[in-house]
Amino acid sequence: MAAAIKGPPHRAERRGPPPRGLPCDDGQVSSAPPVDDVPTVTRAELIGDLRAGRITLVDVLSPESFAANHIPGAINLPVTEIPLRARELLPDRRAAIVVYCGGPT
Numbered sequence: 001m002a003a004a005i006k007g008p009p010h011r012a013e014r015r016g017p018p019p020r021g022l023p024c025d026d027g028q029v030s031s032a033p034p035v036d037d038v039p040t041v042t043r044a045e046l047i048g049d050l051r052a053g054r055i056t057l058v059d060v061l062s063p064e065s066f067a068a069n070h071i072p073g074a075i076n077l078p079v080t081e082i083p084l085r086a087r088e089l090l091p092d093r094r095a096a097i098v099v100y101c102g103g104p105t
């Protein structure tokens with residue numbers, strides 16, 4: 001199961017493909033069409049679930065953006081590396097996963 005972060009100050013609730021030039025859109029992958037049935041998570045739910053160990057938080061930004069600014073407890077898995085490293089970094093395929101990608105950090 002995956003979820004999107006909902007509510008300020010996150011930008012994860014934008015609908016439609018991301019504009020070109022964002023750190024997670026380096027031109028090497030194409031954006032998937034928007035999905036309306038992806039569950040959302042509020043900031044409070046995210047914090048509670050992280051503290052309780054109920055979710056795995058994945059930051060899909062570049063390593064440089066991740067090093068400069070990320071949510072504590074997140075795992076860095078750049079979007080271009082998902083096919084190569086997801087099994088290594090996310091071994092429990094049943095675990096709840098929250099993925100985020102923001103604007104410039």
